[in-house]
Amino acid sequence: MRQFMLLIALTFAALAPSPAAADPADIAAASRGVVRVVLVARDGGQVFYVGHGSGVAVAPDLILTNAHVVEPAQGDGSIVIGVVPSEGSKSYGAKVVAYSPGNDLALLRLADGARVTPDTIYAGAPSDGMDAIAIGYPSNVDQAQGLQVEDIIRPQAAVKTRGTVSGGRSAKQFDTILHTAPIGAGNSGGPLVDACGRVIGINSFGSVSDGNDAEFFFAVSAREIMGFLRKAGVQFQTNAAPCRSVAEMTAAEEERQAAARARIAAEERQTSEMRAKAEAAARRKAELSVIAEREDGMAIAGLLLALAVIGAGAGGLFFTRGQKYPAIGGAAAGAALMLGAVLVYLARPSMGDIEDRIDLPKIVPPKAATNSAAAPTGKLMCTLQPERSRVTVSGENEVPLDWQADGCVNGRTQYGKDGSIYTRIFVPNIDSSVSKNSFDPATGEYRVERFLLGLDAMTKARSVRQQYDVPSCDAGADAQTRLRAMQSAIEQVLPPQPNEMLVYQCSKAEG
Structure with missing residues (x-):
């Protein structure tokens, strides 16, 4: 019995609707706007690597990152900020144009007219359990690859990690999203995106673990992001449409087309039935009309024939009495009536005229079939x-x-x-x-x-x-x-x- 109940539970779990799985093409598209934010210090003729974080383009020349990523450069003229995109061959200088440590956000403007493809911000509320993908440049990956400073300042692909959103648990300082997509030092400032590649948060910090507990991570929410950008006067892209996979779209479109085909087929059947009924009624009407005209013709021909016989008889009677002219008149009238009877009989419509007399009414197909x-x-x-x-x-x-x-x-x-x-x-x-x-x-x-x-x-x-x-x-x-x-x-x-x-x-x- 227990195994049977487990089987039923698994069956219903398989049939239950699931959120759209992340499309690699959408995540790759979102990665185009992700950059590495590098801080270096100058001391005389020497350059020292200070550290790095991540960021995301919210306009072609504007990069959003964490305030704590660029905090060392605040008030220290010896530290400069560089932005390294995920593709291409160049890196760019940048300046802080908005700084908000209260919600850990900062905005950088690229120098020298540089442009990066901006990402879109999801304007809806992330749902509990939805897929979330962190994109950025974790330092431990750089260390594992043995990258040097000269490698770090060259464009390279960002790292993507997957997790889920845990709703209802925000930090006290500002509105955040709790999630399980692994991030490390260097991911700070990088985007957390949904399955369609839209930014739902900016990764900021993680929970503290003693090595035995699971780790959880926090991202500054899109609500905080949009408020910060509006205050800075930034025109940014937003989208609040549900995230639907290509497979869902294809299945829905096939279902719609199948329903449309079925509707058109039903309407065509209805039109065909209407046409058949109209044709049968028109044929019956033509048949009755021809039969009535044939019967009327026979009746008239019969009447004329009877009158012709009477006329001929009257002419004969006058002839036997020696009345020449009345006899001729009677005979002529009888002959004329006889000829009329023949002509009326021959002028009757034939049964073959039925097809020519069928007057089909105009059948207007239902609106959707036209x-x-x-x-x-x-x-x-x-x-x-x-x-x-x-x-x-x-x-x-x-x-x-x-x-x-x-x-x-x-x-x-x-x-x-x-x-x-x-x-x-x-x-x-x-x-x-x-x-x-x-x-x-x-x-x-x-x-x-x-x-x-x-x-x-x-x-x-x-x-x-x-x-x-x-x-x-x-x-x-x-x-x-x-x-x-x-x-x-x-x-x-x-x-x-x-x-x-x-x-x-x-x-x-x-x-």
């Missing part, structure tokens, strides 16, 4: 469909779109036609993301697939794009061919799955 959602041309407003979208970094709920029937968008951007879908792939020179935008005029569906790429992948995509002349609107058929070739070549260097999938429904814009 292209009633087809988007018009001109200015459209496209509204995000959250239930069909995977949102990880974006915040656009509405997108304006000026659409023309030839695939020209906003009067300047030509989309390439592939079947009934128009597509355009965008590879920007500055932002580290590639967007594949597509529009289906038949349904009014606008889709944006966003790939958040690392430096090497982004360089490859830009290199491919630069091999082609990007056509403008009204450039002709040859330009369409070149555009298809360019987009096909770019797709070859993209990952199989995007980080974001945004689905919009477009309709005529008001005003």
Whole structure:
């Protein structure tokens, strides 16, 4: 009995919904914004390594870290701060522009126009038991690798560790998140992210263990982070959408498409049944009409025939009496009536005329079975469909779109036609993301697939794009061919799955 109950419990545990597992591509995308914050001291002509922590970009030129990481540089002009990104070949100087030891946060501005891809902050509340990933540069990993100071100031990948959030336990000094993702000295200032790669906290400190107890760690919460950044006047990216895995999205979309196919099939059956009933009723009506006309024709022909017999008989009677002219009149009338009877009989509709007389009423299919959602041309407003979208970094709920029937968008951007879908792939020179935008005029569906790429992948995509002349609107058929070739070549260097999938429904814009 006990084994049976255990089996039932395991079965229900397997069927219970689970939070989205971290997608390596999303964590890799978040790692692009993670940096090492290095402090060095100058004494005459010598340079000494003071220490390092981690940080995360919250704007292209702004790095968020812990106040205690940069505390040695406060008031000490001999200590300089350097920022080492996770990719590329350069490191940069930085200055403290905001400092808040009360909640252990500091903001650095990069020097010399340097830029790092910023991460997105999760604006929702982390749930108890959710996945959490710490990203940073723990010192013990550097020591295990035998890295020297010259190695530390060169860009290299950040270290990722996984754990879970334990809700309801915050530090007294400021709002924190308790979690189990292992961090060490050097992780301070690095982000704690959710399964979609969004920042939910900044790692700050850990619990004290005597070697026998489990270790737990604390991160400054996103609520503290956003308040600090707003006070510093920073424009930062936020997102509060639920974290959904690609597998969940795929399953949900397949379920939606299956339901749509079933609905369309049911509507087609309904339309077919309506058409069959209408055809049967029209056929019966035509049959009754033909039968009635045939019967009426026979009755009239019979009446004319009877009158013809009477006329002929009257003519004969007059003839026997020697009344010549009345006899001729009677005979003529009888002949005319006889001819009329024959003509009326022959003019009756035949049974073969039934098909020609069937008047089928117009059958209007149900609304969903038609292209009633087809988007018009001109200015459209496209509204995000959250239930069909995977949102990880974006915040656009509405997108304006000026659409023309030839695939020209906003009067300047030509989309390439592939079947009934128009597509355009965008590879920007500055932002580290590639967007594949597509529009289906038949349904009014606008889709944006966003790939958040690392430096090497982004360089490859830009290199491919630069091999082609990007056509403008009204450039002709040859330009369409070149555009298809360019987009096909770019797709070859993209990952199989995007980080974001945004689905919009477009309709005529008001005003």
